[in-house]
Amino acid sequence: MKLLLVEDDNHVAAALSAVLARHGFDVTHARNGEEALRALVPEGAGFGVVLLDLGLPDQDGYEVCGKIRKRANIPVIMVTARSDVRSRIHGLNLGADDYVVKPYDTGELLARIHAVSRRIPHVDDTGATETVLRLGQMQIELPTRRVSVDGSVVQLTRKEFDLLALLAQRPGVVFRREQIISEVWQTSWEGTGRTLEVHIASLRSKLRMPALIETVRGVGYRLVAPVA
Known part of the structure; x- marks a missing residue:
């Protein structure tokens, strides 16, 4: 499965990418919101899941989530240190499929990735639903x-x-x-x-x-x- 990791911390991204790759994911790393949105053109660019950090350097992760939701039907998991209930509700209302608080257990994150990917019909590399x-x-x-x-x-x-x-x-x-x-x-x-x-x-x-x-x-x- 192609996975888009949106994370501005290169060390965190490298470590998580290595774990995800060992579990069969094809990871693309975007360091900010603009890179993430470009990677999703056209029509989601075949990604199966987006892991979205909220503390991005160029724009707020909530704003990026809203733009992603308008462009493609891709599961979005927000990954952030913001643990308050109000932040979680706001993220889910914007269209996030799940919300994971740092620090998290890697096994739980993998389980959540697989869970949200099952909710969306399989798509091919052009973004079209395959039957x-x-x-x-x-x-x-x-x-x-x-x-x-x-x-x-x-x-x-x-x-x-x-x-x-x-x-x-x-x-x-x-x-x-x-x-x-x-x-x-x-x-x-x-x-x-x-x-x-x-x-x-x-x-x-x-x-x-x-x-x-x-x-x-x-x-x-x-x-x-x-x-x-």
């Missing part, structure tokens, strides 16, 4: 939950489809096991890990593409886009 994903000879129709390979329909269970759709919407991005279990099974129960492995094996078999889903040892899985 059909095409990966090589495989086609995934999200509204009808239909999967076909070389024109032949592949019968998947509900969880198998949810798992495939999750991975296929971000080809090449590594999804952590905990994230997959949380999003597909709506639980954090560790015992679901074995169920995940069984579903991955079943998908590889049913799609007849054993190399489609790559295991990233110690982390999770990612979908390797097949060649058309």
